[in-house]
Amino acid sequence: MAIPSALVTLLLGMGLVLAGLWVGQNVQLLPLDASSNAPVYDSLFQVLFSIGTILFLGIVGLVVFSLVRFRRRPGDLADGAAIEGNLPLEIVWTAIPAIVVLFVGIYSYDIYERMGGMVALNDHSAMHHPAAVQQASNGSAGMADASPGGSGEPRVWAGIGSSDSSEGSLPVEVTAMQFAFIFHYPDGDITSGELHVPVNRPVELRMKANDVIHAFWVPQFRLKQDVIPGQPTVLSFTATRAGSYPIVCAELCGPYHGGMRSTVVVHEEEAFNQWFETNAPAKPKPATLASAGLTPTA
Ligand SMILES: [Cu+2]
Secondary structure (H helix, E strand, C coil), X not given: CCCCHXXXXXXXXXXXXXXXXXXXXXXCCCCCCCECCHHHHHHHHHHHHHHHXXXXXXXXXXXXXXXXXXXXXXXXCCCCCCCCCCXXXXXXXXXXXXXXXXHHHHHHHHHHHHCCCCCCCCCXXXXXXXXXXXXXXXXXXXXXXCCCCCCCCCCCECCCCHHHCCCCCEEEEEEEECCEEEEEECCCCXXXXXXXXXXXXXXXXXXXXCCCCEEEEEXXXXXXXXXXXXXXXXXXXXXXXXXXXXXXXXXXXXXXXXXXXXXXXXXXXXXXXXXXXXXXXXXXCHHHHHHCCCCCCC
């Protein structure tokens, strides 16, 4: 008894889809997820990985099958059969990729939007960003001149991850230069070569570049943002897992670009406060002021 080939094809197709879904769910290629943003990104990656697996197994499987099944037999010197075409087949193999590509495009857009990636460079609301207001009040002429709008008001590219930013976020000023990142905490006047942040609290990186374009990238956060001379950018995130993760410059910025790396240390709340206290410049203690006959006013 022969099994109809349509049934075999259907079963193989179903097996292929199940295998692809299984691989997407169970094969973990990405590094540890350490920010609130990471699961969003990872869900897209899982879908893309499933689709990629289905296509890879389907295409390679068909190629290998055809190599074996339709190989030239000994003594066969004839031409191959003249096949004109197959309209239903051509419709199917055009329609399926079209649907897949459309779906991936729309889904990717949705994910990028949720990560705050669609905030436009000249979005007006970005002008009222705290960092922009601060820049304006500082009278930073260099930044103001970079605005081609002619308003003289500096623009801040809120950019990716900005949907995370909120009132209670920890501001950190990031300066990128050949070939290092410098982190400055305006609240405690701390300057550091490493980024230290508390877990589960939004952090807002206000970034500027001194020389050429750099990019701030933490693979474990699934976030990357360009750092552009004359165009401040903002990157917001909430770390969700304590630990140390690499910060990588992801924009070829010169001969020592490959060495432009730092570390972000995500602390538990208490450990972060301790780090902050330890590293903040020593302030005169009230007792010292009192003994010097001064009244502590600050
Ligand atoms: Cu760089």
